[in-house]
Amino acid sequence: xxxxxxxxxxxxxxxxxxxxxxxxxxxxxxxxxxxxxxxxxxxxxxxxxxxxxxxxxxxxxxxxxxxxxxxxxxxxxxxxxxxxxxxxxxxxxxxxxxxxxxxxxxxxxxxxxxxxxxxxxxxxxxxxxxxxxxxxxxxxxxxxxxxxxxxxxxxxxxxxxxxxxxxxxxxxxxxxxxxxxxxxxxxxxxxxxxxxxxxxxxxxxxxxxxxxxxxxxxxxxxxxxxxxxxxxxxxxxxxxxxxxxxxxxxxxxxxxxxxxxxxxxxxxxxxxxxxxxxxxxxxxxxxxxxxxxxxxxxxxxxxxxxxxxxxxxxxxxxxxxxxxxxxxxxxxxxxxxxxxxxxxxxxxxxxxxxxxxxxxxxxxxxxxxxxxxxxxxxxxxxxxxxxxxxxxxxxxxxxxxxxxxxxxxxxxxxxxxxxxxxxxxxxxxxxxxxxxxxxxxxxxxxxxxxxxx
Amino acid sequence: xxxxxxxxxxxxxxxxxxxxxxxxxxxxxxxxxxxxxxxxxxxxxxxxxxxxxxxxxxxxxxxxxxxxxxxxxxxxxxxxxxxxxxxxxxxxxxxxxxxxxxxxxxxxxxxxxxxxxxxxxxxxxxxxxxxxxxxxxxxxxxxxxxxxxxxxxxxxxxxxxxxxxxxxxxxxxxxxxxxxxxxxxxxxxxxxxxxxxxxxxxxxxxxxxxxxxxxxxxxxxxxxxxxxxxxxxxxxxxxxxxxxxxxxxxxxxxxxxxxxxxxxxxxxxxxxxxxxxxxxxxxxxxxxxxxx
Numbered sequence: 001x002x003x004x005x006x007x008x009x010x011x012x013x014x015x016x017x018x019x020x021x022x023x024x025x026x027x028x029x030x031x032x033x034x035x036x037x038x039x040x041x042x043x044x045x046x047x048x049x050x051x052x053x054x055x056x057x058x059x060x061x062x063x064x065x066x067x068x069x070x071x072x073x074x075x076x077x078x079x080x081x082x083x084x085x086x087x088x089x090x091x092x093x094x095x096x097x098x099x100x101x102x103x104x105x106x107x108x109x110x111x112x113x114x115x116x117x118x119x120x121x122x123x124x125x126x127x128x129x130x131x132x133x134x135x136x137x138x139x140x141x142x143x144x145x146x147x148x149x150x151x152x153x154x155x156x157x158x159x160x161x162x163x164x165x166x167x168x169x170x171x172x173x174x175x176x177x178x179x180x181x182x183x184x185x186x187x188x189x190x191x192x193x194x195x196x197x198x199x200x201x202x203x204x205x206x207x208x209x210x211x212x213x214x215x216x217x218x219x220x221x222x223x224x225x226x227x228x229x230x231x232x233x234x235x236x237x238x239x240x241x242x243x244x245x246x247x248x249x250x251x252x253x254x255x256x257x258x259x260x261x262x263x264x265x266x267x268x269x270x271x272x273x274x275x276x277x278x279x280x281x282x283x284x285x286x287x288x289x290x291x292x293x294x295x296x297x298x299x300x301x302x303x304x305x306x307x308x309x310x311x312x313x314x315x316x317x318x319x320x321x322x323x324x325x326x327x328x329x330x331x332x333x334x335x336x337x338x339x340x341x342x343x344x345x346x347x348x349x350x351x352x353x354x355x356x357x358x359x360x361x362x363x364x365x366x367x368x369x370x371x372x373x374x375x376x377x378x379x380x381x382x383x384x385x386x387x388x389x390x391x392x393x394x395x396x397x398x399x400x401x402x403x404x405x406x407x408x409x410x411x412x413x414x415x416x417x418x419x420x421x422x423x424x425x426x427x428x429x430x431x432x433x434x435x436x437x438x439x440x441x442x443x444x445x446x447x448x449x450x451x452x453x
Numbered sequence: 454x455x456x457x458x459x460x461x462x463x464x465x466x467x468x469x470x471x472x473x474x475x476x477x478x479x480x481x482x483x484x485x486x487x488x489x490x491x492x493x494x495x496x497x498x499x500x501x502x503x504x505x506x507x508x509x510x511x512x513x514x515x516x517x518x519x520x521x522x523x524x525x526x527x528x529x530x531x532x533x534x535x536x537x538x539x540x541x542x543x544x545x546x547x548x549x550x551x552x553x554x555x556x557x558x559x560x561x562x563x564x565x566x567x568x569x570x571x572x573x574x575x576x577x578x579x580x581x582x583x584x585x586x587x588x589x590x591x592x593x594x595x596x597x598x599x600x601x602x603x604x605x606x607x608x609x610x611x612x613x614x615x616x617x618x619x620x621x622x623x624x625x626x627x628x629x630x631x632x633x634x635x636x637x638x639x640x641x642x643x644x645x646x647x648x649x650x651x652x653x654x655x656x657x658x659x660x661x662x663x664x665x666x667x668x669x670x671x672x673x674x675x676x677x678x679x680x681x682x683x684x685x686x687x688x689x690x691x692x693x694x695x696x697x698x699x700x701x702x703x704x705x706x707x708x709x710x711x712x713x714x715x716x717x718x719x720x721x722x723x724x725x726x727x728x729x730x731x732x733x734x735x736x737x738x739x740x741x742x743x744x745x
Contacts (some may be wrong), residue, residue: 026700051629052601052602053600053601053602053627054598054600054627055514055517055519059585059600060517060518060519061519061520061588061596061598062518062584063518063596064588064589064598065585065589096525122584123581123582123584123628124581124582124583124584124585124598124599124629125581125627125628125629126628128582129582131563131580132562132563132584141564141580143562143563143564144559144561144562144564146559146560146563147559147560147561147562147586148560149562149584149586150562153562191576193571223720233586237556237589238556238588238590238592238720239559239589239592275571308737351651356663359670363691379586383589385718386592386594387717388592388593388594388716388717389529390525390547390594391482391594394518396518411506411609
């Protein structure tokens with residue numbers, strides 16, 4: 001099986017990708033409509049909560065954090081695999097990433113935007129959120145630089161702006177192609193402005209390569225640090241179940257895991273709706289699936305390590321939280337997390353399922369369900385079994401407002417993502433051409449099509 | 454402040470945070486609660502509602518865990534096999550422990566909760582953005598969040614009752630965190646009076662509302678730096694020291710008729726509230742049930 005057919009004409013690549021900007025399958029519009037409806041639900045819930053107070057979310061003392069923070073971590077995590085595909089694999093010269101890194105990078109950007117919303121939604125006084133930003137003011141008051149939440153805010157803003165930059169810079173040659181092939185209209189104006197006068201001269205290509213590589217190198221440590229800092233929100237606290245040294249790498253592994261699963265989901269959807277069968281080939285899907293399988297096993301391993309270190313660590317409070325997760329009110333969700341996160345991915349080890357699209361769609365959704373549950377199981381159980389016995393017998397269930405906003409966030413992400421794919425080329429044209437070129441070269445030199453880069 | 458100093462004695466470092474003055478001179482407010490004297494009558498809690506303008510949230514919101522009692526009287530049941538009416542209960546009044554190395558202070562993203570030079574853990578309502586990280590990190594869960602806009606909620610303060618609000622205490626709007634302040638409004642007044650007379654606050658000059666209302670005198674409150682204060686004497690008699698995380702009672706080196714301890718000391722939050730263990734026997738079981 002080949003990653004891509006080496007005799008695709010370059011003009012055909014342009015044509016096929018440009019067609020995705022105008023002529024998707026009807027499923028596209030259905031997805032868009034559903035996404036808008038979901039956003040409406042989320043916005044309604046948030047407006048209600050904003051007006052009446054946080055109490056409508058049914059959070060309480062001691063359950064101060066709930067689905068908002070859990071879903072926040074989930075979306076932050078989702079953003080990581082975009083960077084994995086576009087930056088890390090770029091440095092490793094993995095050619096197979098080329099047709100799929102653009103949408104993965106877009107996924108990074110939009111899931112970060114969604115995550116940012118949850119920080120806002122969570123705040124009791126949303127209208128004062130800017131107090132948490134280090135802006136100069138005449139009162140001379142700064143935020144508290146000791147607080148992991150502040151590190152969070154900074155890390156997310158840095159990562160978000162860097163990934164927007166990375167996404168944009170990588171798109172410039174493609175935007176020029178769009179510009180050159182569009183009839184007059186708003187699209188032509190948009191692409192003309194965004195292409196920054198790209199002409200494809202040698203000098204431009206050289207500068208472009210250097211810039212792209214530089215941002216890629218800059219982005220990798222950022223991606224790792226962002227989720228480590230999100231992990232610090234918990235690891236730096238004092239609470240049993242959160243105060244775990246291994247949280248930062250554990251969070252990063254979980255992030256890559258859920259991100260890769262999301263890439264499989266979106267791969268399958270895009271491939272169908274935008275008729276990208278020739279570019280998003282099954283061979284590439286297979287490589288993504290194998291990567292996901294590997295990461296799922298890393299995640300499982302880190303999970304086991306955490307359980308073992310809590311179990312043998314003789315910290316009774318942490319141990320109680322773990323026992324409570326496995327046997328208390330959260331037990332069904334906790335075991336579901338183990339099932340979805342560690343058992344379901346075993347299917348991916350079998351060759352015949354690695355290219356089976358219906359199975360992969362179902363599995364990738366289950367993996368992300370597991371990863372969402374994982375985040376919830378990190379946040380919630382600690383509140384119902386903390387250090388202080390007074391907190392132990394409280395039960396709390398998120399209200400429809402919390403569920404509604406979580407639900408709405410999936411619509412919001414899908415909406416942004418689908419709009420992006422319709423307005424910007426979601427397959428990188430110039431990199432696919434490169435990939436085709438590399439293959440023809442390899443064929444010429446070796447006389448076989450085995451090459452790659 | 455070198456790193457090694459910071460690591461070797463974190464509590465000492467927190468004493469001077471955030472101002473660079475002499476630690477606790479001339480004030481360090483502290484409390485002692487005698488659990489043997491506590492009858493669980495809840496008068497302290499009621500007094501606190503009246504003094505600090507706490508919203509009475511009603512049954513419905515109480516059942517959702519939105520109650521705002523800054524001091525709560527917790528019940529712990531004897532586990533000796535007896536069923537409810539006969540089962541003995543022990544009471545523990547719990548309020549903000551005004552920790553010296555308070556876990557809530559370091560995590561607040563906007564610095565809305567801080568240490569004051571007189572050893573209080575203060576909360577600035579106007580600065581709070583409601584991230585609730587302080588409460589998430591509080592080992593005692595004694596911070597209360599304004600889940601609703603109580604001042605505009607009809608059944609919390611009916612119109613005719615707004616005249617009853619304490620004018621010295623601000624009424625909190627929705628979305629901010631609040632907690633026990635050791636009745637800081639009273640402390641401010643007496644500190645001002647004392648300063649204008651060129652002295653420090655004398656023992657007995659100020660009481661917290663809960664202390665004032667306690668019918669058995671279980672709560673004592675005062676300036677622990679002042680050797681004349683009852684709190685100072687109690688802490689000293691119990692050999693409980695502010696900057697230690699294991700007290701004499703628990704080291705096993707001293708013959709133990711000592712009763713003083715602080716809750717969850719091993720977390721090294723260095724609370725300012727000392728509790729005195731109960732010495733009463735458990736309530737005797739009704740003998741007729743057990744007679745052969």
